[in-house]
Structures are given as C-alpha cells and as structure tokens.
Amino acid sequence: AQSVAQPEDQVNVAEGNPLTVKCTYSVSGNPYLFWYVQYPNRGLQFLLKYITGDNLVKGSYGFEAEFNKSQTSFHLKKPSALVSDSALYFCAVRVMNSGYSTLTFGKGTMLLVSP
C-alpha cells in the first residue's frame, strides 16, 4: 500500500533551535510529496512540495524539506524555530487512483516550540 509515516506524535524544541519533523514514504514510482501545517481550529495550509528536481525544497515561513530517495524520507526542517511555529504538521504523498490522484496523509506530528 502507498503511504507515509510520521514516526513522532510530538516534537519539542526550544525557540531559536533547529527543528526536524520526520516523514518516510512508501510508493510505487516517483513520489510526489507534500508538507501541510494546521494551526488550532484552522484548515490545512500548504508549506512545500517535492515533485522533481533539487532534493532540497524551500517553502513558506522559512521551512525546507530534504528528499532522500535512498532512505525514502522527506523530513521537514527549519534552522531556527519560532514559538509561532507550534502547530500540527502533516506529511502527504500523492496516490494515483483510476487516473486521478488523491493525497494520503500521515497521522500528523505536533510541534511544540517553547520560549
């Protein structure tokens, strides 16, 4: 089955420190990978995507993600965390279904940035 896994339910980091939120994937063919963020009582917001090209993808709010084909990973990173980055982060992979695509989401990782 094509899927993504987010092994951490929660990541805690102090403000100013670098952060990493992990994601691994399992798909047939070339993966299309996405990161979304959900703030409390809000809908999901797109952060970044990997379709093809450079393995290091830059996105919104200073986030970036590194695509690693050999490790089937797509970890989300930020060099210096802000308290306002505290939110629920979802990794997603495109799954093709009868010629159309859907996104399969991971279970989410809660990021808590302490002052």
Next chain:
Amino acid sequence: DTAVSQTPKYLVTQMGNDKSIKCEQNLGHDTMYWYKQDSKKFLKIMFSYNNKELIINETVPNRFSPKSPDKAHLNLHINSLELGDSAVYFCASSQDGLDTHEQYFGPGTRLTVT
C-alpha cells in the same frame, strides 16, 4: 477574500437527523474534495470532484451524498446521522486532479452528533 469557504463552522445535531455542509471556492479550480478529520486528527479523503463530476469515492457510506451544482461549489449532505459521524469536515480545492499543485483547504465544519 476567502479562497475556500465552508458553512456552517459548527453543527450540533441529534442522531437520525439529516444535515448539509456547503463549500465554495473562488480560485477557479477544477477539482474539489471533502475530507474527514477524526478526533485523533487523522485526515482521510472522502470524495473528489473534477469539473462537477465525481471521480473519487473512498468507500464512504451512502448516507453521505456530495453534490456539485457548478465547479465552484461542492456540498455534502448527510442522512441519518450517527454518533460516529462526529468529526471535522474539510473542503479543499486544487487546480487540477493530478496533485501537481497544492490543495487549498477551507476552515472546516465541526460536526457533533448527540
């Protein structure tokens, strides 16, 4: 301007009732979706429409009936509501049905069935 809007934001109702949730996007997108997010925040696709046509139905009970009067609107009607239907329902849209572009999500409708 709100890109993807949903009404109502909150919906509290009793078991057995029928209710509808409305969704509108002003982005000119061809594809719209309904997702269900359960109490553990797990997010799952329910339906996908492309240019008013149903293209994905992820084994959702037939008590759930989506309707797309035009490509800017995708409504969700739920018959005979059950306790297990309590969740947050998100509408989303994207430029096409191929997910080469990001999806834009509405603010969600929190449905509570008592």
